[in-house]
Amino acid sequence: MDQWTELYKEVSLIAKTELGRIAATAFITAVTMLGMKLLQKRARLASIANLDMARHRRNFVLAKNLVLITAVVIVGTIWASKIAGAALSLAAVAGAVLIVSKEFLANLLGGIMLAISKPYGIGDFIQLEGISGRVVDSDMLVTTLAETLESHQMTGRSVSLPHSLLLVRPVRNLTATGNFMINIMTIAVYPSEDLLAQEAALLKAAETVCAPWLAEADRHLRRVSSHELVDLPSAQPEILIQLNSALEYTMALRYCCRPNDRVQVEQSVLRIYLRTRTPFNAPMIAL
Numbered sequence: 591m592d593q594w595t596e597l598y599k600e601v602s603l604i605a606k607t608e609l610g611r612i613a614a615t616a617f618i619t620a621v622t623m624l625g626m627k628l629l630q631k632r633a634r635l636a637s638i639a640n641l642d643m644a645r646h647r648r649n650f651v652l653a654k655n656l657v658l659i660t661a662v663v664i665v666g667t668i669w670a671s672k673i674a675g676a677a678l679s680l681a682a683v684a685g686a687v688l689i690v691s692k693e694f695l696a697n698l699l700g701g702i703m704l705a706i707s708k709p710y711g712i713g714d715f716i717q718l719e720g721i722s723g724r725v726v727d728s729d730m731l732v733t734t735l736a737e738t739l740e741s742h743q744m745t746g747r748s749v750s751l752p753h754s755l756l757l758v759r760p761v762r763n764l765t766a767t768g769n770f771m772i773n774i775m776t777i778a779v780y781p782s783e784d785l786l787a788q789e790a791a792l793l794k795a796a797e798t799v800c801a802p803w804l805a806e807a808d809r810h811l812r813r814v815s816s817h818e819l820v821d822l823p824s825a826q827p828e829i830l831i832q833l834n835s836a837l838e839y840t841m842a843l844r845y846c847c848r849p850n851d852r853v854q855v856e857q858s859v860l861r862i863y864l865r866t867r868t869p870f871n872a873p874m875i876a877l
Contacts, residue, residue: 611668614668615665615668618661618664618665618668619661619665621661622657622658622661625657626654626657629650629653629654629657630650632650633649633650633819634816634817634819650819693752693754694731696752696753696754696757697730697731697732697752697753697754698730698731698753699753699754699757700752700753700754700755700756700757701729701730701731701753702730703753703756703757704728704733704753704756709756709761709763710725710733710761710763710766711725712725712726712727712728713725713765713849714763714764714765714766715738715763715764715765715771715849716735716761716762716763716764717761717762717764718733718751718755718756718759718760718761718762719751719755719759721735721737721749721751722735722737722738722739722764723735723736723737723738723748723749724736724738724744726748730753731752731753732750732751732752732753733750733751733753734748734749734750734751735748735749735750735751736748737749743853764849765849767810767811767814767822768810768814769810769848769849770803770806770807770810770811770825770846770847770848770849771846771847771848771849771852772811772822772823772844772845772846773844773845773846773847773852773855773856774842774843774844775842775843775845775856775859775860776840776841776842776843777792777840777841777843777863778834778838778839778840778841779838779839779840779841780837780838780839781837781838781839783868784868785831785839785841787867787868788841788867788868789829789831789841791863791866791867791868792829792841792843792859792863792867793827793828793829793843794862794866795859795860795862795863795866796827796843796845796859797826797827798862799845799855799858799859799862800825800827800845800846800847800855803846803847803848804825804826804846807825807846807847808824808825808826808846810825811823811824811825811846823844825846827843827844827845827846828843828844829841829842829843829844830842830844843859845859
């Protein structure tokens with residue numbers, strides 16, 4: 591009993607030293623990372639078993655946040671005395687710096703959030719603050735985009751976006767699925783046209799162009815769906831018909847391709863469709 595008491599006292603003394611705190615922090619970090627890996631593996635197994643993906647996704651996110659919060663609380667408790675001492679000395683400095691360099695700190699915080707949450711990476715096509723482009727560079731303060739049009743056509747201009755926008759504006763990652771992305775192309779038709787014939791022609795054109803990579807893209811989307819615990823559509827082209835008005839219908843073609851090939855694929859589909867669609871003479875509309 592005395593041996594255990596002595597051992598406990600020695601461990602307590604070590605824990606109060608700088609080396610002990612660092613060792614304890616490293617241990618908690620390792621346990622947290624291991625726990626996250628186990629939770630992610632369990633969620634993947636559940637998705638492979640075709641269980642309720644949405645429920646398992648919610649459970650995974652809840653468990654992940656609980657593990658992270660617990661780790662932060664434990665580490666904060668370990669360093670509580672140091673944090674309390676440093677907080678008082680830093681308070682005045684932080685207040686002055688906040689007033690002088692508000693924008694710099696906002697950009698820095700946005701860069702930290704980018705590093706932690708990773709909403710996009712180099713090479714991704716994103717939309718932020720109404721600007722679309724491909725990410726070509728990113729540091730702690732700004733992200734640089736090669737600007738593109740809606741069809742991913744490069745304009746030859748670059749845009750630098752401050753990371754402070756990430757704190758207050760939503761960012762849309764158009765290539766979040768990785769090697770293959772899902773695109774939507776809309777085509778207007780008159781209600782008096784043979785809508786089914788035009789739909790068949792457009793679908794056939796898409797299937798002809800996308801056939802070489804359909805199987806690979808479908809496997810890739812299934813892997814992403816299983817890994818990220820989200821429901822992604824099939825890579826198979828599909829058409830949805832939207833009734834916009836009495837003068838115009840819209841066929842929305844959903845297809846899958848590699849991010850760099852989007853413009854070429856869209857143009858190829860359009861050209862085949864225009865060659866094979868049912869001819870139609872548009873009615874004259876009096877102005």
